[in-house]
Amino acid sequence: MARMHTRRRGSSGSDKPVADDPPEWSDVETEAIEERVVELAEQGHDPSVIGMKLRDEGVKGTPIPDVKLATGKKLTEILEEHDADGDLPADLRNLMQRAIRLREHMEANPQDHQNKRALQNTESKIRRLADYYRGDALDEDFRYSYDAAVELLE
Known part of the structure; x- marks a missing residue:
């Protein structure tokens, strides 16, 4: 499909790896992940930045490669539950x-x-x-x- 404001087509990006379960080496509890997500949101980070920080820094030193696999909820759903989402999308x-x-x-x-x-x-x-x-x-x-x-x- 063509881009919105040009006639060119975009190059396709990479796909996420197919996984049903979180990796065995990332055994952080869901409550700790949710607390870290809310903490990062209160510091003023956007959901995309929160996901990268969890991937790179992790929770208590353990990286979280995919929040949805680890918690069963999307990052934005966690923010909505804890009323930590921003006023604008x-x-x-x-x-x-x-x-x-x-x-x-x-x-x-x-x-x-x-x-x-x-x-x-x-x-x-x-x-x-x-x-x-x-x-x-x-x-x-x-x-x-x-x-x-x-x-x-x-």
């Missing part, structure tokens, strides 16, 4: 941060037409995602604007 937050960086770059470099187009594409993606999340993760009357994004992310 991670993908929308990342796009808003990118749009803010691009807008600041455009103010400093008004002749950069390539990044002007990138800003337009990013804001278009934000509006589509806002339509998707409106009512569930966002308020019904939420409308994207640069000022609203800056205010939400502060």
